[in-house]
């Protein structure tokens with residue numbers, strides 16, 4: 001049996017692609033990408049983000065979570081000989097030969113400010129803060145620009161029909177990268193609009209959760225103080241026994 | 254050689270193994286391997302957990318925790334010289350003079366700012382400075398959920414016991430009590446601000462279990478829980494007009510020369526200009542250290558998770574605790590190469606996915622505490638040799654995701670795991686049809702700066718909240734307790750700092766005396782000046798480019 005330290009060393013050695021960057025000598029397949037027009041030969045197995053790093057870029061902007069959750073790495077590209085402009089997240093897209101790309105590190109966009117506690121939960125509130133919403137011409141450019149593949153135009157239209165529930169749920173997976181807003185000919189800022197809609201919906205249309213309400217009252221009335229006192233005065237051994245017993249009563253699915 | 258031919262995202266040889274997984278799947282439904290006893294847990298941790306394997310750590314040789322054990326990568330940063338020369342910094346010109354400075358823009362920092370404001374500190378007396386954009390953080394990536402004991406079958410005391418047991422009883426009891434008691438309040442706070450937690454037909458929360466949690470108490474927003482929590486809090490923060498500086502990391506704290514923190518030095522990442530902030534109270538909420546790649550592991554963490562807060566606090570005299578343990582999440586991606594290390598949420602296992610080996614055999618109860626589950630996967634791959642080897646030489650086991658829909662019904666995965674579906678679809682894999690390959694990945698900083706239940710440290714004027722803190726999770730954190738921790742102690746730190754500010758007695762003197770003393774300690778210990786910290790960002794540039802780089806500006 002291999003000893004424990006050498007197992008750890010082996011894991012570290014094979015993980016290098018993700019920890020110290022790739023080593024040229026291990027690479028068999030290459031592609032050429034054009035970062036703002038300049039050609040770079042990069043390993044074919046990398047994401048756009050990793051490939052830019054391989055090429056020598058050290059990010060300050062355009063790199064946040066590195067996993068598709070923060071929207072910092074919005075990127076647009078065209079392929080040689082293709083008219084279509086693609087919009088993607090650099091951390092979640094593999095490089096392809098002949099990509100001409102540029103990152104969009106910042107989206108200039110006005111965010112309305114409001115007091116969520118004193119707004120009405122209907123479309124009039126949304127239009128009050130974002131009147132340009134009414135300018136939507138249903139061109140669907142926003143949907144095509146969305147790297148999350150959300151039905152952006154549909155949720156905007158649902159909102160305009162007054163259906164905030166649909167708009168809230170359909171926009172839910174938005175990472176707020178800003179690509180929709182940059183492409184929109186009506187200059188709508190979809191991701192700020194949908195943020196307002198989701199907060200209105202979450203606050204006013206989802207019912208108050210009863211268990212939660214009850215539990216807070218119980219805690220505030222001091223219901224658990226006695227029990228806490230008891231448990232917190234146990235020795236480590238006694239507490240461990242209690243823990244083992246509790247784990248046996250576990251709810252799984 | 255041509256690139257490997259892929260079928261549904263996988264090469265032929267992996268397809269062979271997937272067939273075995275499919276074959277055993279019907280037999281595995283509803284049949285789980287037994288949970289381990291405490292003795293078995295101990296045994297497997299010793300055998301296979303990276304924390305327990307020899308090497309990788311050493312004692313800290315200077316400062317308040319001299320003699321304590323920590324990972325080499327962390328000790329390297331503590332035993333390093335500052336980025337600045339203390340005598341070259343002009344402290345006479347103060348750029349921002351505020352009541353409360355918050356450093357870090359994740360859930361902890363954002364919560365602290367909101368509660369400071371609620372507690373009577375005007376918005377223009379608060380400043381939040383963060384390294385990347387407000388929200389580029391570990392918080393935004395939290396997928397699985399947030400724990401709160403609110404169902405009738407559950408109680409804060411049960412939550413307390415689960416948390417203590419998961420942490421190997423090393424947790425600080427009074428801090429854990431605050432965590433579990435505030436939990437329902439935090440969920441209510443988020444709902445009142447408009448957060449959309451998953452609900453059932455009757456409007457009740459859908460709650461799931463988690464590794465080491467004996468009751469179902471995970472509150473989720475699909476698999477975008479942290480994103481929803483953070484964007485709601487950030488929207489509220491923006492509505493109130495609280496000032497924020499993005500791409501302005503703190504590189505050193507300032508003290509009054511008398512062990513009281515009185516501000517910080519920030520630096521503009523784009524122009525390198527420094528700014529001096531004077532503050533009556535400083536709340537440090539800089540998150541964790543995944544990007545240090547402890548023991549050479551890939552990580553789930555965001556780009557800025559580089560332990561800066563630990564370094565800054567330690568130089569100012571703050572005490573750390575539980576620095577000897579690190580959390581490896583059992584299920585990080587190992588294939589395809591583009592996403593190595595990224596997280597596959599534990600919620601997949603709470604919904605029914607099972608880890609299985611290359612023969613399609615289940616080998617571990619799917620919901621052990623994380624350290625135990627991770628060790629079992631390492632054993633399967635490296636000791637029993639039952640793992641699948643990827644084209645780049647990594648090993649992993651299958652996480653049988655299609656099983657989820659057998660347990661929960663068709664359509665469940667799309668509905669509950671849109672982020673996971675999307676991530677794999679982008680690389681040609683359909684997780685509703687095929688399993689995914691996983692191996693432990695560096696996930697969480699269990700220990701950190703020691704606090705009391707109000708986020709106070711042993712240094713006056715300095716609060717910490719969130720992943721940078723230590724004590725609440727002991728030696729191992731449970732799923733869903735961390736987003737909770739950030740909000741509970743972010744809020745508490747905000748309230749407590751606000752109180753402190755109201756009866757502030759300091760004179761606001763700004764010095765770097767603590768840094769000078771620290772440099773002296775480093776020199777006395779014979780530490781050479783070739784390492785500097787905080788490091789702020791990791792460096793993944795290609796080796797060839799680095800070797801041929803010249804410094805021209």
Ligand SMILES: Cc1cc2nc3c(=O)[nH]c(=O)nc-3n(C[C@H](O)[C@H](O)[C@H](O)COP(=O)(O)OP(=O)(O)OC[C@H]3O[C@@H](n4cnc5c(N)ncnc54)[C@H](O)[C@@H]3O)c2cc1C
Pocket residue numbers: 356357358359360361362382383384385386387388389390391392393394395396397398399400478479501502503504538539540541553554555557558559561562596696697718719720721732733734735736737739787
């Ligand atoms: C992929 C993933 C999934 C997770 N899933 C869950 C889950 O399901 N449930 C759960 O409870 N927990 C989960 N966690 C853990 C949890 O999300 C984090 O521990 C927690 O959100 C940390 O919050 P924080 O505010 O302390 O730090 P962060 O959210 O990391 O925020 C820290 C902020 O400080 C900034 N910063 C860093 N250094 C400096 C500096 N020098 N100056 C200024 N700013 C600085 C960072 O850039 C960042 O914005 C997960 C973590 C990850 C990575």
Ligand code: FES
Pocket residue numbers: 062063064065066067068069070071072073089090091092175
């Ligand atoms: S870096 Fe966060 S989405 Fe790509």
